[in-house]
Amino acid sequence: MKRQRRRTSQADANLDPAGLSGWLYADLFLGLTVVFLGSVIFTVAAISGGSDADSADPLPGGSSATTTTTTTTTTTVPIQLVEVPDLIGQxxxxxxxxxxxxxxxxxxxQVEHPEASTGVVFDQTPGAGHEVTSGSPVVVRIPAPTTTTTTTTTLPPTTTTRPPGVEQGYRCFRINQTLNVNDPDSISNMVGELRRQLDQAGIAHRYAGVVLVFGVSPTSNGPGSSNAEKFIKHVLSKIDMFSATATRNFWQGVGAGRIDGGFKLDIYLLATPDDPPLTDEDKPTC
Known part of the structure; x- marks a missing residue:
């Protein structure tokens, strides 16, 4: 046995050094190959799971990368239109x-408008028939209150009371024409008709002390009295004999010889020494 061991050791000692180096290099190459393959496998595994890691793992700094999609829904509400009514005359x-x-x-x-009736709408904006949205404002215009100073003399037709210098009797005139104060021709025709009647009565050269003007309309709350006031302003003012006259405006109902929109005048003349005075006998009905 001892001789055999010695032979083995002798055999080991007699091994070729070059052959031993080859074996060592082979072992080293095999080990490096194993390490390389393991690195490749690990890298592939890391790449294949990267998408999951990106969506789950937070970014550096502790915040997560999150993509949010926002959907906006717009609802269109139809606009409600309202037709503006006709308010003129209301x-x-x-x-x-x-x-x-x-x-x-x-x-x-409130707007100054001498021809419009008090408290009655004479203009509006927007006009009737226009369509506007609900809740819109509509401007209505009514005449502003006016302060008018008028010199008047109380002279009831049924009494003989009269201002000094005014004759007791009077002359009555009727004009069955309507007056449009916005039409110069209408005013001119009315002035011409009154002048004609004054000339025919022979009193155009005299001066009137008091004139009672009656506007004819169907009812007492109609435009009769206001029409009489317009007659005083636009017709009597054009004739000299009424330049210093006290005036009163009244209403008279429609009847025989009295048309709606017409006028009646009771004219009391100033007394003069050259003309015979009018008396109670000179109170005609017309």
């Missing part, structure tokens, strides 16, 4: 009620 309160019933807001403006 009283202010009635006009306000008509607008309120349609969901509109009435705005009242």
């Amino acid at each position: 009283r202010t309160h009635a006009a306000q009620q008509m607008l309120s019933s349609r969901g509109l807001v009435g705005v009242v403006h």
Whole structure:
């Protein structure tokens, strides 16, 4: 046995050094190959799982990368249009009620307008028939209150009371024409008709002390009295004999010989020494 071991050791000692180096290099190459393959496998595994890691793992600094999609829904509400009613000729309160019933807001403006009736709408904006949105304002215009100073003399036709210097009797004239104060021809025709009647009565050269003007209309709350006031302003003022006259305006109903919109005048003349005075006998009905 001892001889055999010695032979083995002798055999080991007799091994070729070159062969031993080859074996060592082979082992080293095999080990490096294993390490390389393991690195490749690990890298492939890391790449294949990267998408999951990106979506789950937070970014550096502790915040996550999150993509948010926002959907906006727009709802279109139809606009409600309302037709503006015709308010011309309506009283202010009635006009306000008509607008309120349609969901509109009435705005009242007072404007100077001597020809319009008090408290009655004579203009509006927007006009009738226009379509506006609900809640829109509608401007209605009514005449502004005016302060008029008029010199008047109380002279009831049924009494003999009269200012000093005014004759007791009077002359009556009727003009069955309507007056349009916005038409110069209408005013001119009315002045011409009154002059004609004064000349025919023989008193055109004299001066009137008091004139009572009656506007004819169907009812007492109609335009009769206001028409008489317009007659005084636009017709009597054009004739010299009425330059210093006290005037009164009244209403008279429609009847025989009295047309709606016409006029009646009772003219009391100033007494003069050259003309015979009019007496109670000179009170005609016309």
